[in-house]
Amino acid sequence: MLLRIDPTSSALLFEQLAAQVRAAVVAGTVRSGERLPAARDLAESLDINQHTVLRAYQQLRDEGLLELRRGRGAVVTAHAAEQYERLGQALEVVRREAHALGLPLSAVAAMIATEEK
Amino acid sequence: MTTSGSPTERRLPHRGRAWLFGVVVPVLVTAAAWVVVLRLLPRLPAQVALHWGVDGVDRVGTHTELLREAGVIGGVSLVVLAVLSLATGRTALVRRLVLGLATGCAVFFAGILLTQVLLQVGLDDPFQAGSPDGGFLLTVVAALAAGALAGALAGADPGLPAVEAVPADAPRTALGAHERAVWTRQAGPSGRSRRWIWFAVLVYAAASLGFAVLTQSWFVAVIMLVIVPVALTMLVWDVRVDAAGLTARGSFGWPRQHVPAAEVVRAHVRDVSPIREFGGWGLRSAMDGTVGVVVRRGAAIVVELTGGRRLVVTVDDAAAGAALLNTYAERARGNAPRTPDGGGATAQGAGAATV
Numbered sequence: 501m502l503l504r505i506d507p508t509s510s511a512l513l514f515e516q517l518a519a520q521v522r523a524a525v526v527a528g529t530v531r532s533g534e535r536l537p538a539a540r541d542l543a544e545s546l547d548i549n550q551h552t553v554l555r556a557y558q559q560l561r562d563e564g565l566l567e568l569r570r571g572r573g574a575v576v577t578a579h580a581a582e583q584y585e586r587l588g589q590a591l592e593v594v595r596r597e598a599h600a601l602g603l604p605l606s607a608v609a610a611m612i613a614t615e616e617k
Numbered sequence: 618m619t620t621s622g623s624p625t626e627r628r629l630p631h632r633g634r635a636w637l638f639g640v641v642v643p644v645l646v647t648a649a650a651w652v653v654v655l656r657l658l659p660r661l662p663a664q665v666a667l668h669w670g671v672d673g674v675d676r677v678g679t680h681t682e683l684l685r686e687a688g689v690i691g692g693v694s695l696v697v698l699a700v701l702s703l704a705t706g707r708t709a710l711v712r713r714l715v716l717g718l719a720t721g722c723a724v725f726f727a728g729i730l731l732t733q734v735l736l737q738v739g740l741d742d743p744f745q746a747g748s749p750d751g752g753f754l755l756t757v758v759a760a761l762a763a764g765a766l767a768g769a770l771a772g773a774d775p776g777l778p779a780v781e782a783v784p785a786d787a788p789r790t791a792l793g794a795h796e797r798a799v800w801t802r803q804a805g806p807s808g809r810s811r812r813w814i815w816f817a818v819l820v821y822a823a824a825s826l827g828f829a830v831l832t833q834s835w836f837v838a839v840i841m842l843v844i845v846p847v848a849l850t851m852l853v854w855d856v857r858v859d860a861a862g863l864t865a866r867g868s869f870g871w872p873r874q875h876v877p878a879a880e881v882v883r884a885h886v887r888d889v890s891p892i893r894e895f896g897g898w899g900l901r902s903a904m905d906g907t908v909g910v911v912v913r914r915g916a917a918i919v920v921e922l923t924g925g926r927r928l929v930v931t932v933d934d935a936a937a938g939a940a941l942l943n944t945y946a947e948r949a950r951g952n953a954p955r956t957p958d959g960g961g962a963t964a965q966g967a968g969a970a971t972v
Contacts, residue, residue, distance in 0.1 A: 501800070501801060501802070502790070502798060502799075502800045502937050502941065503798065503799050503800075503801075504792065504796050504797065504798035504799075505796065505797055505798075506793055506795055506796045506797075507795055507797075508795040534803075535803070537799075537801040537855075537857070541801075541857065542799065542801075544859075545799035545801075545857060545859035545860070545861070546797050546798075546799055546859070547797060547860070
């Protein structure tokens with residue numbers, strides 16, 4: 501799995517990480533039962549604080565995507581991808597509509613973010 | 618040790634240590650053992666025990682036969698390993714392995730011969746000689762310790778940063794100027810192979826215990842079982858590519874193979890055949906000195922390193938790992954300083970999450 505962070509981006513580092521793991525699970529590139537790299541190793545590789553990685557993992561655990569086990573690290577929950585199936589289908593519709601309207605996806609993302617508030 | 622910064626440096630590193638642990642120490646150990654044996658020879662029975670079976674001594678012969686057998690096997694080992702020590706060793710793995718073997722084998726053959734002779738000093742009948750188990754065990758422990766020590770002292774690879782740019786046709790990962798990335802992947806045999814391996818381990822363990830009961834020698838079981846955990850650590854590897862370079866670690870964090878990004882000439886992907894190229898699976902060296910972390914057949918990251926070294930790692934999604942390694946190799950060439958940006962990052966202003 502390729503994980504990247506951009507410290508100059510406005511998105512929080514832990515959110516950047518969580519978003520990529522989530523996307524990888526939904527896309528199926530990370531399978532259920534697979535173990536994610538240890539927080540300490542990941543923090544060292546990306547030159548960030550270990551707590552940032554742990555915060556990303558904890559958020560994904562709260563979403564039901566990961567199981568955090570002492571000594572075993574973060575493991576992708578069984579059937580994690582399935583709970584995103586409907587969201588994935590919905591996103592596919594959104595992408596098609598946006599393409600038909602000629603809207604860039606970043607604009608759509610901004611619309612979704614505004615709607616939340 | 619190397620002073621030249623040339624990436625095409627062909628000279629083998631640590632030649633002093635290669636002479637010491639590949640030639641000098643083995644010759645001295647062998648010579649010392651032979652001096653002792655030759656001085657004890659008059660005190661041995663006319664017919665000496667040459668071989669022990671399940672029920673004690675099962676073959677005897679003349680002094681000449683004893684010396685000829687020990688001389689041939691010890692001499693061939695000494696010469697072959699001395700030549701290998703001086704002719705190979707471009708990478709730390711091979712250097713440690715060959716120098717460890719050279720010193721360890723010399724201690725082993727010296728110990729076997731000494732055990733054989735010391736058990737028969739002052740005897741008239743070679744069939745009265747006691748069990749060699751204790752002496753053999755001591756010999757094996759001493760040989761492993763001496764080999765491990767020689768391997769540890771064989772020397773790490775001297776730093777040899779690449780000078781030339783990463784070739785333009787080498788695949789890269791698109792990375793923003795401030796972006797940092799890591800690629801991780803577990804490399805190991807497939808699920809079905811894994812079940813077969815566990816099955817093989819169980820059969821092997823049962824066989825070695827059965828063999829030990831049959832021969833009434835726990836020594837045999839210990840020797841046979843010691844290999845199992847060593848072999849198992851070489852089955853599953855954590856492979857990681859980041860700013861530091863490529864790192865592959867065994868299941869328990871060891872053994873570890875690391876190549877710094879600065880010493881990477883280029884990385885690419887190639888299909889690898891473990892048996893044909895490396896003669897098996899695990900952490901290996903090919904005939905041409907290529908170091909391999911090979912756990913299955915198929916796609917592998919091939920890393921060309923400075924000084925003519927090469928590392929091969931069989932891992933899924935190898936293309937992504939190779940591309941990121943090229944990108945970081947390129948970053949390491951320039952002296953663009955990396956600004957460490959730890960902690961506090963989560964305290965930055967909020968914004969829309971990037972998807």
